[in-house]
Amino acid sequence: MRQYSPDLTPPWKKPKPVPEVPAEPGLVVEEPGTGFCGAVIRCEAGTVTLEDRFGKHRVFPLEPRGFLLEGKVVTLVRPSSSAPVRPTRTASGSVAVPQARARVARAGRIYVEGRHDAELVEKVWGDDLRIEGVVVEYLEGVDDLPSIVADFAPGPDARLGVLVDHLVPGTKEWRIAEAVTSEHALVVGHPYIDIWEAVKPSSLGIAGWPRVPRGQDWKTGVCRALGWPSENTGAVWQAILGRVGSYKDLEPELLGRVEELIDFVTAADSGGA
Helix, strand or coil: CCCCCCCCHHHHHHCCCCCCECCCCCCEEECCCCCEEEEEEEEEEEEEEEECCCCCCCCECEEEEEEEECCCCEEECCCCCCCCCCCCECCCEECCCCHHHHHHHHEEEEEEEECCHHHHHHHHHHHHHHHHHCCECCCCCCCCCCHHHHHHHEEEEEEEEEEECCCCCCCCCHHHHHHHHHHCEEEEEEEEHHHHEECCHHHHHCCCCCCCCCCCHHHHHHHHHCCCCCHHHHHHHHHHHHHCCCCEEEEEEEEHHHHHHHHHHHHHHHCCC
16 A cells, blocks of 8 residues: 555645754844844753843744744754853953963952952953953052052052042042052042942842931941841842842943953053053
């Protein structure tokens, strides 16, 4: 007897096979149903995450014939490698350098006011700083900054950058910054009373940072106003830091200043300003 295929679809109506393409990081595809176009940043079991040029993320299922690659229909599949897909950018938004070794620490340094500042800078810019060989230290306030700068003795091959909280013209911090700034020492600041405020409220699920009356400890006042445990501000900070995934969770006033300091300190290799 003649054998017949159970599929009675006429050959001309059957969909043509499409190529399977590994969802490697950085691959740019379009999801035709929504028109969303972006680069692959993560591929997990059954899903792929794309990031568009504005930094917006969307998660899509790995369905057959589900994407367009250079205008042609393809089926995205998980990369054959058992290793996880690595992000193509660091938390600061810089292009990631896979398997890059940390550079030997240069003589130049970046100082920030306190431990919380240092932890935030490390979380967002840590990969960049290690590649550049820049060490971040903290001051525990700016009152001792003149003596610290004098002891450091910044020069063409050992530049010093300093990030100061609440650097507003006319304040004590402003006068100290003006006194120590030189060709090889740069002091910049953000307008926030504390580094906590540099984290976007939307990243923490709050409407905004509350105002704390003068004379009251700012962190304690914030915790009380928001219903957070005020008796352990260190634990609260760790919870805040845990909600920071990348530069997108920080205010631009802080981003610009940190990038400025990194550029200033690393420019020493090119012969200075």
